[in-house]
Amino acid sequence: NAGVMQNPRHLVRRRGQEARLRCSPMKGHSHVYWYRQLPEEGLKFMVYLQKENIIDESGMPKERFSAEFPKEGPSILRIQQVVRGDSAAYFCASSVERDYNEQFFGPGTRLTVL
């Protein structure tokens, strides 16, 4: 399966704990994007990364959220001290370097904060 992989698929955390979401892009893709889908809302952009660089984090909350895409290994979206409002589906997408930015999505991680 050469698609975008995300794990875990479901994650339950208590308020104040940390959540780590992982994304492995499609083979040959060097661009990774994270989106969040809140209940009853559409997909919202969070951050765009290339290997070892954050290119655009304009959609990321300023506090508690961070993202990385190291030289080796998957991209990680990290949420510290989670609150109930962080409960959502988090999707990762990847693309090759093209002019029109065709993005392919993973199955998502459903985060539930108790």
Added chain:
Amino acid sequence: TQLLEQSPQFLSIQEGENLTVYCNSSSVFSSLQWYRQEPGEGPVLLVTVVTGGEVKKLKRLTFQFGDARKDSSLHITAAQPGDTGLYLCAGAEEYGNKLVFGAGTILRVKS
């Protein structure tokens, strides 16, 4: 911030009927993508349109990109129950890399 308005929000039709979903914006996009999303899954890419006025066909689905690259439509001919799902349009910013999503259209095709 670019916005993409998608309509209708809900659509319930009988098998065999035709339907059209619209996405409109006041902003120009470098490309526009249509996705379909099943419950509990990620969006699956159906098509990407790039050139103003472009029309692409995928079996019973016809996608069109407006001449000014600000709007798009998805037309389904002779809808089937298997077409039931959430359809999303997403525009790629002209000078950026992120996708701006419409709110989605929930389609239900009754047999």
